[in-house]
Amino acid sequence: MNSNLQSNPTSSQLFTSIDMGTNSFKLLIVHADPPGRSFVPVERLKEPVVLSRESAISISSQSQVRALQSLQKFKSLILSHNVSCDRIRCVATEALRQAENQKQFVETVYEDLGLRVDVLSGEEEARLVYLGVLQFLPVFEKSVLCIDIGGGSTEFVVGKRGDVKLAVSLKLGHVNLTQMFMKNGVELTKMRDFIRHAIDESRLADKLKESDGFEVVVGSSGTIRAIENALFSGYGTDLYQFNLEGYKRDWRFGRRELSGVVEKLCNEGDEEQIRREGFFKRRSEFIVAGAVLLEEIFKALGIEEMEVSEYALAEGVIADSLAKAFEGSYDLNANARWRSVMRLATRLNGKKRMNHAVHCANIAKEIFVGLRKCNDFSVILDDKDLEYLEAACFLHNIGIITGKKGYHKQSYHIIKNGDHLHSYTVEEVELIAMLTRYQRKKFPKLDRAPVKNFTVETRRKFIIMCLIIRLSVILQRSEKLDLQEVEFLEPSESFKLVLKERNQEPLVNGSHDQVKKKPDALLLEQEIAHFKRLFKKEMLVVFPS
Incomplete structure (x- = not known):
């Protein structure tokens, strides 16, 4: 290489x-x-x-x-x-x-x-798409039909418990259909006939019956995700708004809803084209063909409802690589709890916010590991606490999608009331939600609900994790500062956060008393004051010079 x-x-x-x-x-x-x-x-x-x-x-x-x-x-x-x-x-x-x-x-x-x-062969691509879906949705125990519409082909795969029962690849894609039937004017009737003929000729419906059918249908392509987003964002209406109640539907849609979107997409005229281009952006060139193709697939296979996965081929390749790297020890069905966290974070965070969430979680883990070296907090931090903290970091900014003020409060309500986190207890969900609620603004008061409803041990752990996420959010959103390392100074029972200039080599010979105060520095000092007040310990922040 x-x-x-x-x-x-x-x-x-x-x-x-x-x-x-x-x-x-x-x-x-x-x-x-x-x-x-x-x-x-x-x-x-x-x-x-x-x-x-x-x-x-x-x-x-x-x-x-x-x-x-x-x-x-x-x-x-x-x-x-x-x-x-x-x-x-x-x-x-x-x-x-x-x-x-x-x-x-x-x-x-x-x-x-x-x-x-x-x-990849079409069949191998289909298998990897199925592996990707298993990393996102809790469908391991079910017989699932995965459909992935690509630019040049559509993959169909039926799998159960990680094993593929049927894999079919058809040369029907949103790019090649657009080039064949929409380059010189829209020819929807001819395109539909072509799709139906290709599906019939493949005997796909018969092959699905011969493989004992399926219990669940999952769509995993960008085209299918775009259609789902159109449904829940109100595409085709004059009102575009986030509806929290809608997100309890867990990202699925039915045949009637799909047909409604297809009908709107196929409307001709400059006004509809402008609307389409504004909503679907770069995908607008191919979305009509992709939507019509999906509608014909629903009809041909008798599909009434489809669930949507954010993960597909790329994540399936990762899962396959992990299985090989760790010699078969990678469990496709493990850790459903954590996958539900990632599912919610991925769905409600855009690319930029997801990158911020990843960075926030990395900073929080470094601080957590550094603080855990000290056994004098009247409580022992364990791996489950780290899981709660990392979950809160990944979900801390999901409330931004509502467009409402106080996004930290919106994040709390989505986590608390959305039934999105699977296999967590009510108290665990409350803890994660509370960490997102108090990531910023007012510091929580221990004598007020819902914090006072926690056990004494949980309250103590919550305060430590709350301090960590507040520090992490400040550093994550800073344009200037980043965390280099956390040091535990045992002789003086104090901690040192060593910072660096973002995207530069660390400069650790400065002191917070030697630099001009910046807004980020002032916010950090407020959190350090909370730390000193609550734990009677010193935390020194070393700024880059």
């Missing part, structure tokens, strides 16, 4: 997948937690390449340029995270499966960037 991509012992827990789709390329970097049988996204990047824009049977020179530019961006990010070369997997789908110059393109990618491209 290219000499710039080397193994690094400090990055052994980082894994990367690159999904070279027909429409877009996606990069995913995760931090794996083998003991917890889970992974946390560290970095996501998506590039609109459209490999088959100029030709359906080969990768044009223009597409190759776009592809290599996107992969170069991905490589730069991979290098910045020091991901080991044996933890990187790059896969390609339908556009490269069909390309006459597949071999030449794959060789060019390796020669220019050092990335080995694995061109």
